[in-house]
Amino acid sequence: MSQWDAIVLESVRSLGLTDEEILHRTAQGDLPASRDEAIPSFEPLLTLQAEQPETFERAVTEGYRIKYNTLGGINTWIRIVFGREAEVERSEGIEGVASELTPAERDRLEPVLSIGWTxxxxxxxxxxxxxxxxxxxxxxS
Incomplete structure (x- = not known):
């Protein structure tokens, strides 16, 4: 799943919708308005559901792995999912995102990260x- 689609999905989840509600409302084209200025609309989910319905359903119900992560995307994902502000370091050789995480949060984030991140x-x-x-x-390496 693309990083942006994952962020948009988690933004919808953060509104308190269940997996069933997300699937139903996306299929009906009836998603609520975004409350996050960084996510202008939930339109990408409608497109994903229309073009790849099986992928979308699996992502909602079983989870997903992001195809390609960026520092900013990881930061945004952590903010939306865990409600934590992370620190992004962009200096060459020490790039990374620093955040406090509980063991459960770490376990939730780990399988979502694209290959090449730890x-x-x-x-x-x-x-x-x-x-x-x-x-x-x-x-x-």
Whole structure:
């Protein structure tokens, strides 16, 4: 799934719609208005549903992997899904997105990231379910 489609899907989810409601309302072309100025409309979901209905349904009900991530896209995804502001570092050689994540949030983000990205803990030891600092970085060879 494209990064933009994933961000738009998560924006719809953030409005409190269930998977069934998302599928039904998208099929009917009856999605609510976006409340996020960064997401001007939910039109991309209507297009995805019309052009690739099986892919869209699987993404909604089973999850997805983003085809290609960017630093800004990861930052936006974290903000929409977890309600956290992350820090983006764009300097060559140390690019990444820093954010506090709970273990559940880390586990939710990990399978969504495109191939070539990893989540690195920034402290050692058990967090007892509490949020801890992580960096989402490109895999370096």
């Amino acid at each position: 989540i690195e803990p920034q402290q050692s030891g058990e967090t007892n379910g509490e949020a801890a600092p992580y960096r989402i970085v490109p895999v370096r």
